Amino acid sequence: MTDRLLGGQAADRLPNDIPVQECLKIADKLIREGHQVYQKFTCSKCQSRQTIDMPDTFYAKGRCEECSHITDIEKKGCGFLVIMRMKHGSDTV
Numbered sequence: 001m002t003d004r005l006l007g008g009q010a011a012d013r014l015p016n017d018i019p020v021q022e023c024l025k026i027a028d029k030l031i032r033e034g035h036q037v038y039q040k041f042t043c044s045k046c047q048s049r050q051t052i053d054m055p056d057t058f059y060a061k062g063r064c065e066e067c068s069h070i071t072d073i074e075k076k077g078c079g080f081l082v083i084m085r086m087k088h089g090s091d092t093v
């Protein structure tokens with residue numbers, strides 16, 4: 001597995017969601033560097049952790065797969081998962 005939250009020390013400091021704008025700033029940089037980013041958020045109803053299955057895509061709202069509740073990600077904040085791309089190939093997942 002090569003996926004991790006932001007990598008290194010940042011992952012340890014980010015157990016919770018951060019503001020969407022902060023996420024976008026960091027994610028945008030990672031995407032430009034060639035990595036894949038998947039948005040994550042926490043359902044505001046059942047607290048289950050959700051991952052958006054569209055790479056490099058961030059939503060303002062997200063539907064929970066557990067309870068179908070729509071979470072206002074813009075208000076609640078979000079996190080993301082990074083699939084690090086190795087230099088020697090595009091199919092590392």
Ligand SMILES: [Zn+2]
Pocket residue numbers: 043044045046047048064065066067068069
């Ligand atoms: Zn839920």
